[in-house]
Amino acid sequence: MPSDVTPDSMDHPLVFGQRLQVLRTRRGMSRTVLAGLLGKSPSWVKQVENGTLHTPGLSMILRVAEVLRVRNLGELTGDQTMPVDLFIxxxxxxxxxxxxxxxxxxxxxxxxxxxxxxxxxxxxxxxxxxxxxxxxxxxxxxxxxxxxxxxxxxxxxxxxxxxxxxxxxxxxxxxxxxxxxxxxxxxxxxxxxxxxxxxxxxxxxxDPHAIGVAAWLTAQAHRDSGPGHFDAADAVTLKTLRYLTPLLPDASDDVRAIAGALQFEAGYTAARRGDTGTAWNRWDTARKMAKRLPADYYHPATSFSRAVMGAHAVTVAVELHAGGESVRQAAKADAKTIPSRPRRARHRIEEARGYQLDGQPEAALATLDKAYEAAPETIRYNGYARRIILEETESKSPTHRRRAAELAVKIGVLAA
Structure with a gap:
């Protein structure tokens, strides 16, 4: 969901490192956490922030923007001539x-x-x-x-x-x-x-179902506001689960599904934190809850179902920055069983993130093409897809650059 970062202190010129430090601090993120999410060392982040290291290349700028949920690249680079919105x-x-x-x-x-x-x-x-x-x-x-x-x-x-x-x-x-x-x-x-x-x-x-859906959405809003809001996301999720759990033996399929969706949300937030054990344990609990639902059941708001658990596994692996595991989970997940076009497109985007993490940019772009075919509006509004596409427009491979540029035009990131 949209970032709440509004760097009003950046109206005067600041270098990249200073902007990075301001945005990181506003997110409540330590250098150690940011470094881990970027695959760098805390000393690297410190050296970029204090200007010892020069501004990194576009691919790293895009990764920083993704992690910090920056509204547009101009806020991070100071270059107002490239107002590329990633997560808006x-x-x-x-x-x-x-x-x-x-x-x-x-x-x-x-x-x-x-x-x-x-x-x-x-x-x-x-x-x-x-x-x-x-x-x-x-x-x-x-x-x-x-x-x-x-x-x-x-x-x-x-x-x-x-x-x-x-x-x-x-x-x-x-x-x-x-x-x-x-x-x-x-x-x-x-x-x-x-x-x-x-x-x-x-x-x-x-109404337990209405309460569960509202909590599920509120937890997502907190989590997508950045690491400083992860505790708030967990508080909403876990309190609602404590409320719903005693009701489940006699509950409708919809109530049982929203409880399963909340279990996965707790795992999703854990994955964002880098807590591998909790993330997979919560996913496994949710999977078992999905198996107790009818085979053809599909929750309209959360998409929770047997069909979506493979997609959820890809998401957990991607958020844990495990490229190889992401690809393995993608191979096991069957996107065709997901009846919702926007949810199927979202799954394809998660698959593409996994392929890029695993060093397979060509597969990532091919998968984003599939996401576009399923639901153009989903990829058009998705920051992860935008980041991958923009990064590949700078690829050393002419084929990758051309394919990425074609996708960028389709989703409106670049002019035709």
Whole structure:
């Protein structure tokens, strides 16, 4: 999700090392942690920061930007002539309408709100449309304003406590869907507003599934804000698991799936920390929970299912910077079993990260081509894909440069 770094102290000229130190400090990241994530020594980071070593090459700059979740390369290099956004995608044309719906006050609307059952059916259709669409933001961006307004209206008009709780549950999950649209767009404050409102609505609903989905999304928002927020991500994940666990013996498939998804999220955060044992243990727990779900089950919000566990294994290996293991897990995972086009594209991007870690840039680019075929909007908004493609545009291989440049034009990183 979008970075919250806003380096306002960088309006005056600073050299690369100084900018690196400011951004690293704002992320709450030590030199030792940054060095480990970059495959360098702490002394290397120190020498870059104090200017003993010169500015590194583009490939390392891109890796630093990825680790620190820098908004664009200009913030890191000081070169405002190359404002390449990595972890903020292009603002979608439907973003203003979604923003207006989230921020609206409905006191002047006198029509009758749809029932919670009607809204639930519309929400299910919206999820289905998202999973089947290559340009999923375009699809759900058109559906969200009406869904948000009607769900808000249903909560406002509910007279009895059961009706109000049911409406709050739907509203929470509508806010959840909106976060898939808002992620990586240039309005991180709006994303957090949706996440916080979703969590409040879920708690008001007292619905375990709504609470689980809201917690899952909130944990992701914390984790993607950088290492300084990993503890907050874990707190949300683990507290929600403690709440859900006693309910699981008699729970629906959806509740059991969200508990499994939260188990994996705990593993994902552990992998980001470099905690190999915890990461794989959490993945294995989640895998066992997935095996207890029906073979054809697929959770609409989290994608949790038997089909996605192979993709999750690739993600764990990649986040642990284990290139060989990433490739081995990718060979075992079957992307074709993932029914969601955007989730399948996301898996392909993770595979590409694994191939690049393993020193196979040609395979990485070929896999990113597959991601583009599955869902162009997913790769267009994904910072990891952007980093790989930009890095390979500087490759010594003419074939790699040409292929990377073609992809860069497709996703809008370079002009045609």
């Amino acid at each position: 995608g292009p603002g979608h044309a439907k973003l203003p309408a979604v923003r207006d719906a989230i921020d609206a006050f409905l006191f002047d609307i006198d029509r009758e709100a749809p029932s919670a059952a009607h809204l639930s059916a519309r929400l299910a259709s919206a999820w289905s449309a998202r999973h089947s669409a290559p340009n999923h933001r375009e699809v759900i961006g058109g559906l969200l304003p009406g869904l948000i307004q009607d769900a808000q209206l249903a909560v406002r008009q509910a007279d009895r406590a059961p009706e109000r709780r049911a409406a709050q549950a739907v509203l929470a999950e509508v806010y959840g869907l909106s976060q898939f649209f808002l992620a990586y767009q240039p309005d991180s404050a709006l994303l957090w507003r949706a996440a916080e409102r979703g969590m409040v609505a879920a708690q008001e609903s007292e």
